[in-house]
Amino acid sequence: MVEMDARRRSALAPLKLAPATADPAGVRLSELAHLGKVNLRFDSADQDAVAALEALGIQLPGEVNGVVAADRRVLWLGPDEWLIVTAPGEEGAVLQQASQALAGRHHALTDLTDNYTTIRVAGPSAEALLAKGCPLDLHGSVFPAGRVAQSLIGAVDMILECLVDGAGGRMFLIFVRRSFAQYTWDWLADGALEFGLTIEV
């Protein structure tokens, strides 16, 4: 993993997140700072291009609203749009390798690492918390781990990804644009109070 430049500040750093613990903790909130995020646009009918990306460990989900879990996680955003999520600092490599792979083809690769931040919502009441402001059907049978959707959380646009948490249950990643991060965090933390809130830093 690439070493992180200490001068970089995550969107929620100004919050100086104070760890809070509630017992029982219905909801556990944390910021996943600086995840690499590269937006990809191209025509996936082009099998050669798809293959070239796969060679880089960038495998497109076969279904809409799907996610391919790997070191380079690929989130479906639209018919010709995906978000490649990597460990912090890996975005540069993805950008450079992928643009070589797609050279000569109509495509767009855009570094959005700082455009978004990522908030992790875990715990038994995570779904109930999201349901306070998200119109999606988040039931496990409809939105299981490995799904992604773009929708609303309260008054804010988000990309919502569902993953397996340690305990084998589900947890959620919310990608929101940087300027909305603090508002979204406050909204989530306030809404989580009735369930018991733990903040992990």
Next chain:
Amino acid sequence: MPKYSIFTLARNALTGHERWTEAWRSPPPKDHYDVVIVGGGGHGLATAYYLAKEHGVRNVAVLEKGWIGGGNTGRNTTIVRSNYLYDESGALYEHSLKLWEGLTRELNFNVMFSQRGVMNLAHDHHEARDLKRRIHANRLNGIDAEWLDRDAVLKFCPVLNGDPNIRYPVYGATLQRRGGTARHDAVAWGYARGADALGVDIIQNCEVTGFDIDRGRIAGVQTSRGAIKARKVGVVVAGNAGVLAKMAGLRLPIETHPLQALVSEPLKPVMHTVVMSNAVHAYCSQSDKGELVIGAGADLYVSYAQRGGFDVIEETLTAIVEMFPIFSRVNMMRQWAGIVDICPDASPIIAKMPVAGLYFNCGWGTGGFKATPGSGHVFAHTIANDQPHPINAPFTLERFASGALVAEHGAAAVAH
């Protein structure tokens, strides 16, 4: 026409009110009229009234597909004001406001025009700039308008949220003291009674299904109660303007949208003016029954369903609770929607149509109620003389081709 007064009321009390006669007749349609007005809302009834009263045209029928005043007249939030930006609209709405001021006596029917003042809130200096531009224009056009700073606003309407640290604190407001509210049903009923007394036939449950056009000239209308000949036809059907226009082979720059409103359960009056905010986006007044009468923006899609989305109700009551935190525990009693005819420039069309003898009065969008008397007055003039009154001359259909729009989005932004 039996006169209404405290004395006739007392006299009738002695006979158990069994001797009152009907406020207007319900005659069967004749087979010919000089003028047929399509649409028995406030605007249509006012048009018929002024045709009879000021132009001596008394062989007039008002055709209403349902019951008079049953459309937007009976569904709106009854705000009356004239503080529009441009000269053309200022003249139109001020003409109307002046008629409002004498309407109860004119009609011998209490329309309860309550000049309790209308405030348009500004929440920052950018909004203030636009609102001040408007009140300067109002003043020069002879329309009363004044600027209230923050303290004056909170003094004039103490139930407003005066906390300076909220998201959009009160910065200031325009106030038109002559503005206010009126009793919507009374306007329809009062004009109906007045028009009827002058010989106008008011025909309900009579839906127009087509126009008879003979060599480019109107000859009459087809209705659910048979054909009716007419030398001239005036159409005032708000949300249904497009439907009628299509029958006449015309296209209009109008879309029909749902506009929702709601009232609270009746409360002891605590709010004695009308407050509107574009930024927080809602407006509110309290009726003489004690209900808070509330509305906001139109739904942004075409619909004739008189329904609209619940999200609009959510946003509206969010805005109301933000502006009036003490109303949070008050109950919503009833919500509903009208369908409004929205023009691209948020100004109406009151004009002759390409078909001779056919006139349309439409495009009032979310703010037609306030214009009821003036709209009827100038439309009657336009029909009687086959040419517009100077006041409605700018409000043509042709302006959309030439580009001479009257862009009143600012003055009409928060729907009312």
Next chain:
Amino acid sequence: MMQITCPWCGPRDQREFRCGGEAHIKRPADPASTDEAAWADYVFMRTNPKGTHRELWNHVHGCRRWFNMARDTVSDRILAVYAIGEPPFDPDAAPATSEGAAQ
């Protein structure tokens, strides 16, 4: 509160969408030589039907794609959603289904 089926993302709440007004409006091929009336018809005049309306919607809080939708403006039933470029929905050709019910 409608439920709209985005052709890409599937059924979603109306809140995620914004209506873009009437669809299939032809932009004059050569605006410069289009007369004022015809230009105004394109820019301002609308069909505004009481019945089947073919309109543009944008999944603005979702995948940001624009698409066509046919809706009955009296019942607000959705008759069809279809991609940009597809021929205008013909109410007589297709059987009506309610998206609200279908979900």
Next chain:
Amino acid sequence: MSGGNQPYRLAEGGRIDRSRAIAFTFDGTEYEGYAGDTLASALLANGVHRVARSFKYHRQRGILTAGAEEPNALVEVWRDRARTEPNRRATQQELFDGLATRSQNRFPSLGFDVGAWTDKLSPLFPAGFYYKTFKWPSSLWMTYERVIRRAAGQGRAPSRPDPDRYEHAYAHCDLLVAGGGPAGLAAALVAARAGARVIIADEQAEPGGSLLSYPADGPEIGGRPAAVWLADVLTELSTLPEVRVLPRTTVFGYYDHNFLGLVERVTDHLAPPNIAAELPRQRLWKVRARQVVLATGAVERSLVFPDNDRPGIMLASAARTYLNRYAVTPGKRAVVFTNNDSAYRTAIGLAEAGVDVPAIIDLRPNPGGGLVDQARQLGLPMLAGYSVSAVSGRSRVSGLQAVRLSADGTGIMPGLRTEVTCDTLLISGGWNPLVSLFSQSRGKLAFDAAAGAYVPGTSTQEERSVGACRGTVGLRDCIAEGYAAGAEAAEHLGLSAKRPPDPDIDEPAQTDPRLLWSLPGKGASGRRRAFVDYQSDVMDKDLKLALREGYRSIEHVKRYTTAGMGVDQGKIGNMNVLGIVADTVGADIPSVGVTTFRQPYSGIAFGAVAGRAPGKFLSPVRTTPMHEWHAAHGAVFENVGQWKRAWYYPRKGETMRNAVNREVAAARASLGIMDASTLGKIDVRGPDAAEFLNRVYTNAWIKLGIGRCRYGLMLGEDGMVMDDGVTTRLADDHFHMTTTTGGAAAVMSWLELWLQTEWPDLKVYLTSTTEQWAVIGLCGPNSRRVMEELTEGIDLSAEAFPHMAMREGRVADIPARVFRISFTGELSYEVNVPAAYGQAAWEAIWNAGRPFDITAYGTEAMHVLRAEKGFVIVGQETDGTITPIDLGMDWIVSKKKPDFIGRRSLFRSDTVREDRKQLVGLLTEDQNEVLEEGAQIIDEEAPPAPPVPMIGHVTSSYYSPNVGRSIALALVKRGRAREGERVYVSMPDRTIPVTITRPVFYDPEGARQNG
């Protein structure tokens, strides 16, 4: 009777918890009830019937019902000044320790109310009286109105902001069941067993509906006592994982596409100390249901007879509920007055409980059916074919007069009358199925002539009605319907459900009611007070008056009389209104028409609908990566859309004007720094990117060199200026576009609209990068020197890096895109770095700038600086009616391009007018006079009487320290042709002479920015 302090409480029975006595107050008097009581049942247990004054005539009123339909017993619940709750139904308010309640709409007291004179004079106040009077003189209406408003309203709003929380929750389910009575539970059970995701909402504290009102020895369901059956069903439901049972939850609205609104009252039944702060008071559920079962039950109708509103008069079904569920008897001597069988249950139950039932008065000459026979066997006296023609007792019924009806029921048979003394009169006019939600779903209603009621007809959504709300009588049929509906719903969901056999229940069959909508009595209508709508004080004679006066449509009748417009929305009275109107005009009820049912089914708090949004979460507060720095350096922020932007940075003791002057001067004298991160940014990529820009901007883009920037204007198709910004060519097929802060989102979806719908053939991808970049604006003659210290990999010389160019390199060892663009007319740089580096880069530049006395400037200074140069701000110099030509920006409108968005509209007869408003500068005579933005401009120094012709208005106005005087921009008709002319700015108190100038006040040649 138990006597003691609850004299009307039975010694045993009911579902209340006698181990928990609860103290509460009503109008200051202390009473005691039990856990499980409502305010109404507890008051009745204490013998209190009179709890309210009516809306219009201030008549004394009692408790009529036991549910949400209550029209009379509206009270104020008082927790504290911030938590007063007006118009609360006593029949719904659960008892809690210390519950404090007050009667409403009376002064000074419930017993003595000065408003009562309105009743005496009521002949002067018939329906619609206010339309006929208060007209003269018109100048006095405002005075009349003030008086009227004093009498208006019922409850009082709180006097303090609501401190409680309200939550929202979206929910999705396979089946939503509205109503947890026998039918609803049966449906839920069958669907849930099949594996469906089920939500059951019930208004009351516990599910069960009518079952809760059955006597302990009531009918058995399949061999089990009703209460046991209920408990078993609820237990089974609680074991099914996908079932959510929501008590105290009202389904208030049925909207399109099976979207329903529910309000759950989470803490309204709790005493303050037991309410956790983080618990919401109420929760709004926004439910999208694939299937819906409506099981909302029915409400009993009243009968319309003289003085039918006296305290002590109650619906027979309500009395049954109080008796069986709460073990409370409404009185000691109760007469039952009915037109149907169901009320006999009440008579029988009361008699068995030891209450004296001196008479059952039945409108039907020959009542039959099992219940009637039971009553006969108990020897209860019956007056068949009789009606009540008079009631005595103002604050409580003391007796009544029963009369024999004529055969057709419209008149009274002379002679046949009897007086009955009683303290309670229990009435039943038949049943109204609660079809409100069905009607809201836009289902078509059908009329059941025998029952005299509207019932669900054809559905338009995925919905089924079951039980009493469908007009079904009899427990067995209700449950059977529930089973069937549950199974059907499950099948529609693709689940295989097993429909249980219909339960076997032994219950008497019921016979039809006799429908007499208005009953005779009290002769002269002047003295008669027979209420149809208790809530709005509407009497039968009001309806007849309305019809007499030509208000024929049922909607006119309702609006003229206000019948059905009160807080109960006519739940009790609407059918009686329709019946009386039909009788009066001699038509049948369906032809009279039915008025539409509107949301909400019953009142819901504004706060619940607003949820957590008001206050802190009203609208997102967007902040830039350097926000903290601005705050730490004393910035005052302003709202720009949702953004918080640094407005100015006052130093100690500085006014806004001082601070802005200092910032403006510094930016030109030496070095200014500002945060421009909020500008919209869009990455435009693809082989057709340049062609795309060519179509959306008014100027030409094909030939723009790589690394070069260009300013662009976007128009709407109407030719009016929509947005502007600088766009830079990063590569042959790659552009970096900027938009205004406020326009960013709109421009993005505007561009996508054109790309996706009009020009799908263009190979272009758009990606919003607004927040990827922190943008630091450096401005002033010393900006290059600071850049030189910090920059690597870029030749900063004017030749190598000219104005309107972009270079990539490192600034303060941070990867950066540096743009030489200027919104101030100074030598300027815009340094773009990844947002996470924003504050680090800002601080590095700040430190490097110290030797040059670097000054942070805010949006206000930025406005002044650009105004000195005459640069426009979209939304300030423009308002959606301004073309580029109006702005004097012909130079940016391509003459060569055949087309671009909006071009055609620039050549319409109105847009080519010579006398359109055009952008100009204005200079005042007094150099310190700063004009008011928005002020109007006129030609005459001494304006004539209104209307005064206006020739334009001031769009921007500031004091410019650099020019050393005030400056202003304005839009003036034919302005450009009038340069040098004097015009006047009109203020309320004076006119200010100004001179029209070119809209550039500083460095007209632009030497400085090119330096």
